[in-house]
Amino acid sequence: MQMIRVGFIALVMLALAVVPVVANAIDEPFYVSLFTRMLVLAIAASSLNLVLGYGGMVSFGHAAYLGLGSYVVGIGFYHAANDGMDWALNGWMHLALAIIIPGxxxxxIGAISLRTRGVYFIMITLAFSQMLYYFFIGLERYGGDDGLSLWYLSDFGSVMDLNDDSQLYYLAYGLLLLVLFILYRLVNSRFGMVVRGAKSNERRLMAVGFPTYRYRLVAFGISGAICGVAGFLMANQSEFVSTSEMHWVHSGDLIVMVVLGGMGTLFGPVLGAVGFLMLEQYLPELMEGVCHIIGGSSCGIAGEYWKMVFGPLLILIVLFARGGIDGLLQGKVGRNV
Amino acid sequence: MSEALTIEGLVKQFGGLTATDHLSLSVTKGEVHAVIGPNGAGKTTLIGQLTGEITPDAGTVRFAGRDVTGLAVHRRSMLGLARSFQITNVLADFTARANVALAVQAHQGHSFRFWRKAATDQRLIGPAEEHLATVGLADRAGVTASSLSHGEQRQLELAMALATRPAMLLLDEPMAGMGPEDSARMVEILKRLKGDLTILLVEHDMDAVFALADRITVLVYGRAIATGSPEQIRNDPDVRAAYLGEESADA
Incomplete structure (x- = not known):
């Protein structure tokens, strides 16, 4: 089974590496933006996985860090476009601030939230992210509710041009690989052992002498910083920044991606993000097709009900595929309840 | 004469129930001091106050010459006060080796080390395997803790406590739920540790207590009704009345 798993993951990562080449060859540039979105959400889901999967901290507010990262780009653009501050478009600065500010x-947020446990932790992280959401709605200057359309993207001078979809794609791909490598080192380091141990049995960890709070807090900060990188990419990919990306529904989507792909595994969130967006994209078409095959009438609207299939599908995966897609690949088919 | 642990005037109430009632007790360096008493005597509450998980309402706890009454759990561990839990409390999804390695790691400075792999770090694995050998689990190092037998988990529990290089061990019913065979093995392991370590032993298994203890304190309703050598305790009329069997009190 291990062979199948490694093979499958390698195949997905390789396939992702050639998406722009194939898309340009078959003249379907749409795929580049769809798959860029997958990579971006794979980074965001991986960052959530650090706290959720490895640390057992169910953050229901990670959309906030995604949003903060994208607003770094948006606010920089605003001042470049309106106040002639050209330096505010500097891509390196965007990237650095999109790590530091969400971090x-x-x-x-973690310093307060991590003093609570269980449902309270979930609710507090949710409350903080909604606070940020309404804060940005109130910021009329930067578009408020309507968001900001970006005419200029983050500027990396002669190094790369993010207006070129392929270059943006490979930047996202490179950053995903970097994030995965950093996470791999992190979760296997001494620091990682404490964070994982605290998920397993925090009381025991304190008894052997670990001040667990500060380790969990640092993990939470690192997770926010990585999620900010995804926000930076998302703004440049959609060429638009808005509060809707910070909405709590997106925090929920990120949790679904992590659970769908496999919590607490390195590549699980990547598989989860790819699977999630694939289903979101193709499930409606599939349902329409099935409708035609079984000879239903007014099949045009069948696709609109894709979430009626998507929801139960997720429930089935959670119930029966221990460890999500990654668990399935390891042959861990068994009931979770 | 040199005291490892001194408790003075300790009080803890839960609502109307006084779990610890003006308890004073001292444990001499190097001795095995057993605390016995019927169910509900407040033994586990006492352990909780010694480790810092429960804050006493009044009184002081002194360890290694300093007042630790208000000190956090992990700080007491750093001072050399280690505990084992009454209900097995190990990291279920970690291997036995990783469990002990984490306890070793806790006492090698801070763990904000983000890059080097912990699982192959000889500074962790070496001591971890030594401690596993001490408790007789050397050949089970690679087994996930949840797959160990109950007795083995109790041994692992002890190995984790030892890995923190304690000056004193607080053992909360180390033989709980063990069969006679496992129990006897645990007594042997503890006998070997005796002398190097100060041990406060809370235990129901009287054979184990009388085999190990230098001194015994009898706790009833949160109060120490007697302290003395096993021989003295065996013959103390109050103890016999309260605990070892009422009928002998008439004699």
Whole structure:
């Protein structure tokens, strides 16, 4: 089974590596933006996986860090476009701030949230992210409810041009690989052992002498920082920044991706993000097709009900595929309840 | 004469129930001091106050010459006070080796080390395997803790406590739920540790208590009704009345 798993993951990562080449060859540039979105959400889901999968901290507010990262780009663009501050488009600065600001926000939010447990933790992380959501709605200057359309993207000078979809794609792909490598080192380090141990049995960890709170907090901050990178990419991919990306529904989507792919495994969230967006994209078409095959009438609207299939499908995976898609690949088919 | 642990005037109430009632007790360096008493005597509450999980309402706990009454759990562990839990409390999804390695790691400075792999770090694995050998689990190091037998989990529990290089061990019913065979093995392991370590032993198994203890304190309703050598305790009329069997009190 291990062979199948490694093979499958390698295949997915290789396939992702050639998406722009294939898309341009068959002249379907749409695929590049769809798959860029997958990579971006794979980074965001991986960041959530650090706290959720490895640390057992169910953050229901990770959309906030995604949003903060994208607003770094949006606010930089605003001042470049309106105040002639050209330096505010500097891509390196965007990337750095999209790591630092969401990271600090996560440290602050985590410092309070991590004093609670269970449902309270979930609700507090949710409350903080909704606070940020309404804060940005109130920021009329930066578009408020309507968001900001970006005429200029993050500027990396002669190094790369993000207006070129393929270059943006490979930046996202490179950053995903980097994030996965960093996470791999992190979760297997001494630090990682403490965070994972605290998920398994925090009381025991304190008894052997670990001040677990500070380790969990640092993990939470790192997770926010990585999620901010995804936000930076998302703004440049959609060429638009808005509060809707910070809405709690997106925090829920990220949790679904992690659970769907496999919590607490390195590649699980990547598989989850790819699977989630594939289903979102093709399930409606599939349902329409099935409707035609079984000879139903007014099949045009069948696709609109894709979530009626998507929801139960997720429930089945959670119930019966221990460890999500990654668990299935390892042959861990068994009931979770 | 040199005291490892001194408890003075300790009080803990839960609502109307006084779980610890003006308890004073001292444990001499190097001795095995057993605390016995019927169910509900407040033994586990006492352990909780010694480790810092429960805050006493009044009184002081002194360990290694300093007042630790208000000290956090992990800080007491750093001072050399280690505990084992009454209900097995190990990291179920970690291997035995990883369980002990984490306990070793806790006492090698901070763990904000983000890059090097912990699982192959000889500074963790080496000591971890030594401690596993001490408790007789050397050949079970690679087994996931949840797959170990109950007795083995109790041994693992002890190995984790030892891995924190304690000056003193608080053992909360180490023989709980063990069959006579496992129990006898645990007594042997503890006998070997005796002398190097100060041990406070809370235990129901009287054979184990009388085999190991240098001194015994009898707790009833949160109060120490007697402290003395096993011989003295065996012959103390109050103890016999309260605990070892009422009928002998008439004699």
């Amino acid at each position: 600090l926000a996560a440290l602050l």
